[in-house]
Amino acid sequence: AIRITQSPSSLSASTGDRVTITCRASQGISSYLAWYQQKPGKAPKLLIYAASTLQSGVPSRFSGSGSGTDFTLTISCLQSEDFATYYCQQYYSYPLTFGGGTKVEIK
Amino acid sequence: EVQLVESGGGLVQPGGSLRLSCAASGFTFSSYDMHWVRQATGKGLEWVSAIGTAGDTYYPGSVKGRFTISRENAKNSLYLQMNSLRAGDTAVYYCARVWGVGYGMDVWGQGTTVTVSS
Numbered sequence: 001a002i003r004i005t006q007s008p009s010s011l012s013a014s015t016g017d018r019v020t021i022t023c024r025a026s027q028g029i030s031s032y033l034a035w036y037q038q039k040p041g042k043a044p045k046l047l048i049y050a051a052s053t054l055q056s057g058v059p060s061r062f063s064g065s066g067s068g069t070d071f072t073l074t075i076s077c078l079q080s081e082d083f084a085t086y087y088c089q090q091y092y093s094y095p096l097t098f099g100g101g102t103k104v105e106i107k
Numbered sequence: 108e109v110q111l112v113e114s115g116g117g118l119v120q121p122g123g124s125l126r127l128s129c130a131a132s133g134f135t136f137s138s139y140d141m142h143w144v145r146q147a148t149g150k151g152l153e154w155v156s157a158i159g160t161a162g163d164t165y166y167p168g169s170v171k172g173r174f175t176i177s178r179e180n181a182k183n184s185l186y187l188q189m190n191s192l193r194a195g196d197t198a199v200y201y202c203a204r205v206w207g208v209g210y211g212m213d214v215w216g217q218g219t220t221v222t223v224s225s
Contacts, residue, residue: 001168036211036212043201044144044152044201048211049210087151087152089212091211094165094167095154098151
């Protein structure tokens with residue numbers, strides 16, 4: 001199975017900050033990577049797929065980059081509603097695997 | 108409105124069985140791959156199973172041979188039959204849809220809770 005290492009596991013940031021989260025795959029996955037946002041008690045929400053394609057309705061302050069083994073999610077100007085946990089997920093091959101998550105907390 | 112609604116969760120003893128359902132509405136269910144993803148309390152997301160539009164199925168090693176995913180397109184429904192349940196299967200179970208290769212899970216249900224305990 002492809003392992004996805006996500007970092008950091010948590011971070012503290014202020015509104016307006018630029019935030020970067022990274023995922024590294026244990027083998028090349030081309031651009032078959034998605035990013036999700038999850039708030040407590042809620043289902044995950046798709047933010048980005050194909051490593052860099054913004055899902056419809058997602059604010060443009062979210063962006064994704066990378067291919068192969070290294071990927072990045074960037075929130076350009078953190079808003080209050082962005083405090084949540086973020087997960088990456090590879091869908092290059094089965095079994096599908098998720099990163100461990102990054103909890104973005106208020107500083 | 109595009110919607111997925113899970114049901115069937117509950118408390119079951121170790122070794123027992125449970126069948127989860129996911130009712131789809133607002134889209135052409137038969138055109139989408141469907142997945143189950145679970146999340147134990149305070150833990151991350153874990154992919155559980157998938158079924159393609161042609162009925163092809165996929166599982167991780169942790170549930171293979173114990174869980175069976177199926178779909179009934181005429182009823183716009185997805186199922187997960189879970190047998191030989193263990194305490195480690197305790198989690199919120201979500202169903203989610205995927206348009207096809209190259210896309211993420213863009214619609215999720217609200218989840219149903221499965222608790223395996225004596």
